[in-house]
Amino acid sequence: MDEMTQLRELRADAPVPDRAALAPGRERLTGAIAGNGGRRTRALRLRLRLRLRLTPMLRDWRVVSLGAVVAVTAAALVITQVVGPSAPDRSAPATVVGDLDLTSPAAALNRAADHLERQEVPPEPRADQWVYIREVDGWQEQQWKEMPEEVRKKTPMTYSPDRWxxxxxxxxxxxxxxxxxxxxxxxxxxxxxxxxxxxxLLARLREVFPTGSGPDGAPEAKDEHSFRALSVLLESYxxxxxxxxxxxxxxxxxxxxGVTGHLIQDASGREVIAVTRKYDRSESRREILLDPVDYSYAGNRDVVTRTHKVPTPKGYPAMVQKRGEVLIxxxxxxxxxxxxxxxxx
Structure with a gap:
């Protein structure tokens, strides 16, 4: 029996929670982690929806109640996950081919575009095919291993780096x-x-992935909205x-x-290009990682840009995020x- 069948049969008689019912617990958790800024909260909450796994935003299972863990897990499980793009096998550190220009985002990204435009376009996948994704997330795996057994029993999922x-x-x-x-x-x-x-193109993507209000915070400014929309699409494959x-x-x-002026090391140990943009209302930046050989999507990071205290709900431990700390x-x-x-x- 596969995991999804087990999940469907687990408490099959229970009603499926709607978005409104799940919102309070999800908001408390993502709000505590986000620190400030509705768009940062939105970006974090998106990751809850994209994975049938333990969410990487949980900075530590100790800072949330069992109820919050179960509520967030439910939120992640109720909604079908999205996929992300990339090359077939990049388990080994990448080797740069030719000259790599990281002097500016335009130089790096236009060179990547030049390379991609010379590649043959493969046929669209058939309707009966599947997308296989493998991602390295050492922090998430470690948190799953350290989670108390009683919490695991309440969480109808397991950690796995592989997805279909x-x-x-x-x-x-x-x-x-x-x-x-x-x-x-x-x-x-x-x-x-x-x-x-x-x-x-950017205007089209802002239409496809619209900005919001209410629980998602104030609407995003144009550039932040564009970067988030690009980020969402680039995770597809x-x-x-x-x-x-x-x-x-x-x-x-x-x-x-922006683009870092040098290659950085990703979670798997490879050297990759980091295209960056700071969140407008948060002391952290989003990094989209690209393979320097074939310029395919290679992952993502969130990095703290300034040491600061994170506001937490009453009764939650105080949190400090330090500059350079990698959140995701x-x-x-x-x-x-x-x-x-x-x-x-």
Missing amino acids: IPYDDEAAENDTSDTDYRTARESYRIATALPEDPEA PIPPDALARIYRAMATVGGV DIARTHAAVVDAKGEKP
Whole structure:
């Protein structure tokens, strides 16, 4: 019996919680971690929805009650997960081929686009195929191992670095309750239809992944909204190389985007390019990681930009985030289209 069947049969008689019922617990947890800024909270909450695993935003299971853990787990499990993009096998550290220009985001991303535009575009996956993703997240794995047995028993999931996502998921496509979620097929077709003009491309993605209000905080400013929308799409797999080239050229035009002047080491030990942008209302930045050989998506990080205290709800331990601390560090080491769930390339 697979994990999803077990999950469906677990308390099958219980009603499925709606978004409103789950919101208070999810808001308390993500708010405590986010520190400030509704958009940062939104970005963190998105990760809860994207993984059928222990969420990497839980800085430590000790800082949340068992009830909060179960509530957040439910939130992550109720909504179908999204996929992310990348090269077939990058488990070994990348080796840079040719000259790598990291003097500016335009130099790095336009060079990446030039490379991708020379690549052959593979056919779209068949409806009966699956997307296999493997990601390294050492912190998440360690937290799962350290979680008390009584908490694990209340959590209907296990940690696994491997995921299989159906390419054609019609039921999920028809669920419009989550404006940030798109299936693998939807993401592929969104990417292929993006216009060449960077400004028009970004405007289109802001429409596809709209900004919000209410529990998500105030609407995002244009540039932050654009960068988040790009980030969401880039986590999808597959994205054709010509579409990825257009995405990178557009990303280079977003205000506030930077690139580290050197390769950084990701969670798997590889050297990767980091394209960065600071959150408008938080003391941290988002980093989109790219493979310096084929320029495919290689993961993401959130890094603290200034040492500060994190506001926490009454009764929660005080938290301090230090400059340079890595809050999220996920390395995508494998991504491929396969013919069956459980198959690995």
